[in-house]
Amino acid sequence: MKFLQTPWQTVGPFFAPALVQPGMEVLGDANTNGKRIEIEGQVLDGDRAPVTDAMIEIWQANAAGRYDHPEDPQHNIPLDPTFHGFGRAATDKAGRFRFLTIKPGPVPGPNGKLQAPHINVSLFARGLLRRLITRIYFPDEPLNLEDPILNLVPENRRPSLIARQIDGHRFEFNILLQGDDETVFFEV
Secondary structure (H helix, E strand, C coil): CCCCCCHHHCCCCCCHHHHHHCCCCCCCCCCCCCCCEEEEEEEECCCCEEEECCCCEEEECCCCCCCCCCCCCCCCCCCCCCCCEEEEEEECCCEEEEEEEEECCCCHHHHHHHEECEEEEEEEECCEEEEHHHHEECCHHHHHHCCCCHHHHHHHHHHHHHHCCCCCCCEECCCCCCHHHHCCCCCC
């Protein structure tokens, strides 16, 4: 007897109604420690058309550089009870998304080197068999020069990981899914 494997199926488009609830794009409140920031962007496909049914998840450390996770070994750094570090947003009809959060602090990286402040990003969308993983770094951040993960990326591709500052607290981070200036995605 011969069994056939079930083929992979694409995921979605069920993100917004099933997995994204109002308020998940807000990661703290008025009592959260740190510089409040807004990250807005757009998810675009290879033809630069908006991806209207994507879901973006972010995961980040608090302003002191500690993740709200039991396996974060930095017990000497306090947790912020008003900040959980996880957010989720769906793209709208223009492929846009937005998060209200705080700028994260630096966290330990490989071989004890500090990683620059960054936000971990997962992207889910129709047509993707697996989530795409990338990072958002901040412009003019001195630790970017020594970040062990950012420096794994060829220098000419690093700009796809660095948000563009719009004003004092707003940043733009677009996710491009194909092309010469495609966002860098990591295999994890």
